Amino acid sequence: MNLKIELSQNRKPKPTDESQLGFGKIFTDHMFMMDYTIEKGWHDARIIPYGLISMDPAATCLHYGQEIFEGLKAYYAEDGSIRLFRPEENFKRLNDSCERICIPKIDEAFALEALIKLIEIDADWVPHQDGTSLYIRPFIIGTETSLGAHSSTRYQFIIILSPSGAYYATGLNPVKIYVETDFVRAVRGGTGAAKTGGNYAASLKAQDMAGEQGYSQVLWLDGVNRRYIEEVGAMNVFFVIGDEIVTPELSGSILPGITRKSAIEILKSWGYQVSERRLDIQELVDAYHAKTLKEAFGTGTAAVISPIGELKYHDLLMNINNNQIGEISQRLYDTLTGIQWGKIPDDFGWSYRVK
Numbered sequence: 093m094n095l096k097i098e099l100s101q102n103r104k105p106k107p108t109d110e111s112q113l114g115f116g117k118i119f120t121d122h123m124f125m126m127d128y129t130i131e132k133g134w135h136d137a138r139i140i141p142y143g144l145i146s147m148d149p150a151a152t153c154l155h156y157g158q159e160i161f162e163g164l165k166a167y168y169a170e171d172g173s174i175r176l177f178r179p180e181e182n183f184k185r186l187n188d189s190c191e192r193i194c195i196p197k198i199d200e201a202f203a204l205e206a207l208i209k210l211i212e213i214d215a216d217w218v219p220h221q222d223g224t225s226l227y228i229r230p231f232i233i234g235t236e237t238s239l240g241a242h243s244s245t246r247y248q249f250i251i252i253l254s255p256s257g258a259y260y261a262t263g264l265n266p267v268k269i270y271v272e273t274d275f276v277r278a279v280r281g282g283t284g285a286a287k288t289g290g291n292y293a294a295s296l297k298a299q300d301m302a303g304e305q306g307y308s309q310v311l312w313l314d315g316v317n318r319r320y321i322e323e324v325g326a327m328n329v330f331f332v333i334g335d336e337i338v339t340p341e342l343s344g345s346i347l348p349g350i351t352r353k354s355a356i357e358i359l360k361s362w363g364y365q366v367s368e369r370r371l372d373i374q375e376l377v378d379a380y381h382a383k384t385l386k387e388a389f390g391t392g393t394a395a396v397i398s399p400i401g402e403l404k405y406h407d408l409l410m411n412i413n414n415n416q417i418g419e420i421s422q423r424l425y426d427t428l429t430g431i432q433w434g435k436i437p438d439d440f441g442w443s444y445r446v447k
């Protein structure tokens with residue numbers, strides 16, 4: 093497919109203080125866009141100046157949530173190159189989300205090519221300071237003008253870029269987590285395994301309520317039995333129990349994280365016993381009382397590793413590893429970020445050089 097490029101004649105000033113970037117608030121000079129109609133399929137791929145998009149107020153995505161997205165980062169590496177981390181996995185997952193939300197699939201190789209071109213054009217926007225990155229947000233929205241509740245006949249695929257600050261400005265501080273026993277995020281047969289906005293809308297209420305009690309995220313239990321652990325906030329979750337490292341198996345209601353997948357591969361390469369299996373919250377409570385619950389952490393692109401220092405389940409406050417980051421969590425964080433920022437040898441071949 094042909095990729096048209098229209099460069100911005102009106103470049104924005106770049107942020108001068110990279111310690112003040114925050115997350116997802118500043119955007120670069122350009123964006124990628126492509127349209128879909130039934131007659132033409134995906135067409136008119138273009139890189140254009142970043143700006144407002146106009147759509148009919150009756151566009152389907154505004155009413156029935158036909159929207160999917162991805163999230164990945166570009167890193168300014170030690171050798172001056174710009175790198176991505178396993179980007180093919182993101183476009184593969186985007187197509188899996190397309191399948192579930194009835195959106196026509198994209199050409200993964202072309203999308204990656206277009207992303208690379210976009211990053212090359214806006215390369216000066218990739219921040220350099222330690223821990224910073226260029227956050228990449230590909231997304232697809234239904235844009236047919238229709239209030240009929242059916243799959244849209246028109247779509248737009250857009251990629252925007254946002255220079256973002258270090259997630260851990262003050263080191264990896266363990267977070268307090270509220271085990272949610274009332275609200276659920278997703279159910280088997282639902283859309284939990286797709287990266288779609290509706291899952292986030294469904295999770296806000298529980299997150300707000302946990303926040304009011306001083307907890308930074310919730311631990312989600314399964315929607316049928318309210319027993320089996322699923323995810324923590326919008327991250328996958330791991331527990332070190334005795335000599336076993338456990339993460340919930342992909343049951344259909346869990347988002348298959350690329351950080352999760354990478355963490356499993358790294359831990360196995362280090363010789364740990366890693367189990368993807370059902371994990372009952374009661375098993376965790378028992379392990380806590382038996383003092384075999386050693387570490388807990390979330391995994392995701394934004395934080396990479398987020399150590400859990402406390403879990404509140406009903407009236408039980410479970411303190412994990414004295415509220416300190418665990419040895420395995422720290423080693424995993426150092427290894428993943430080391431590969432991402434090109435600080436250590438990339439034995440897995442995950443680092444993807446843009447330029």
Ligand SMILES: *Cc1c(COP(=O)(O)O)cnc(C)c1O
Binds near residue numbers: 323327391394
């Ligand atoms: C994106 C996401 C994750 C993490 O996926 P990564 O590919 O590791 O960033 C986990 N859970 C949910 C609900 C997500 O949306």
